[in-house]
């Protein structure tokens with residue numbers, strides 16, 4: 001069942017909508033799960049998951065108990081115009097929650113989304129990194145609310161659960177806002193901006209079904225594909241570029257990295273020289289890796305979980 | 308005057324980006340002025356360039372206190388200015404959301420850290436900035452309410468208004484906020500538009516800074532003593548919103564006094580040219596902010612008004 005979370009007129013002959021797809025059985029008796037994606041207009045990994053989950057739930061509806069609301073495109077103007085942000089606004093849409101029902105387009109859209117999700121038993125916000133960094137599937141939890149969602153994050157088929165301290169600036173994210181309004185929520189990051197990694201999407205789709213099992217919303221098949229590592233039990237290393245140039249990745253095995261392995265190189269096409277060789281500082285797993293070739297001094301090259 | 312390199316960044320293809328500061332006097336860190344952190348703040352760049360021109364002349368005449376150091380950084384983000392972008396093009400990040408910065412972090416936090424390292428520790432900090440919502444303001448001094456702000460000092464700029472703002476989470480990355488937290492008296496001067504230069508407003512801003520520095524004993528500059536500022540809280544501004552979307556016909560300017568029932572703007576049907584809506588003033592007052600784009604979205608703020616205030 002399709003519905004609009006909000007509709008507003010744009011200046012020239014068009015209306016703006018945030019659309020929601022509801023798949024439900026058992027009326028209002030059961031639990032409700034919300035799957036949100038597309039807050040960042042350059043992230044498309046969630047599109048495949050929204051599709052695959054939607055299809056699976058419709059095909060095997062006999063196993064569903066409760067309501068699943070899917071919001072595939074929270075920032076449709078950005079998604080159709082190659083804009084990470086909301087076109088015409090300086091601020092990241094994921095820094096504008098809880099919004100304002102009396103406010104402008106973005107503020108009202110943010111408020112309407114929160115209003116629509118309120119009362120849900122769990123919300124998962126799917127992100128795809130950006131065009132610069134590739135991420136292996138990982139759940140992102142803020143330490144304040146980690147307890148209430150950890151068991152679900154562990155079932156999501158992610159490789160890694162990153163619990164980080166909450167910063168003031170992140171209080172305006174969807175996930176933080178929902179948690180503060182007593183809707184348990186977490187984010188999943190995977191893949192890279194502007195691309196779809198089907199293997200990741202298939203894993204997370206199974207993961208969402210596993211989570212639904214935990215919630216008592218699903219009694220059909222759901223594959224357990226990973227046992228994630230948790231950041232609090234390991235050190236996280238960040239590697240930043242020490243020079244400006246072009247980054248060339250070398251290592252291909254993200255999951256089995258040994259201290260001293262060559263991760264990548266910064267090269268100079270004018271001089272035909274290597275400017276920097278980047279080696280692994282420890283044994284571990286690469287969970288974030290530079291994708292976009294142009295780097296400046298300071299650009300993030302990789303994040304490594306020490307093991 | 309001494310021109311010093313404050314921060315530089317190697318580029319893969321373009322020339323090394325160099326951020327310069329112009330230092331006047333030497334000794335006690337008295338005042339620091341920082342120009343545009345965004346590439347489209349051309350009015351703010353113009354203001355800083357005029358300040359440096361006048362300060363250089365004042366110094367030649369011996370009108371700047373020799374033992375008080377004054378630093379002006381006229382531009383932080385020429386990388387974006389030269390490609391006609393507001394933010395850092397590669398990742399679209401805003402340097403003025405990255406303070407106090409991270410010397411080992413990504414590019415924009417690294418630039419912010421390089422700047423902040425040099426500009427902290429001054430007694431007074433003045434930033435020429437623009438708001439995240441594009442439009443035009445009455446020239447004013449803006450301060451974050453961190454509990455350390457001083458409205459009475461802001462009054463010494465002699466601009467018509469001083470505005471105080473309760474910080475939102477995203478404000479915590481601005482230079483103004485971090486200056487205040489580190490013990491500097493921080494002020495942001497808002498001067499008209501962004502992308503077009505308005506000479507009158509620019510010179511008003513230049514004078515306000517020179518007036519302030521004169522009153523602080525940092526230099527001697529004879530000018531009109533300005534206004535006794537009206538202090539307002541941002542929350543007290545009344546937002547007037549458009550009730551529909553379309554082509555926007557603005558009928559008033561910031562600073563205009565308007566009356567209850569007066570037509571402030573019209574929204575025109577973008578295909579058929581008819582007037583879709585007239586936006587009526589809800590009360591008497593003075594317009595503090597005006598939306599200046601030619602299109603408007605339903606519920607967008609088109610004016611902010613100081614209600615029941617007369618000129």
Ligand SMILES: [Zn+2]
Nearest residue numbers: 040043127128
């Ligand atoms: Zn995202």
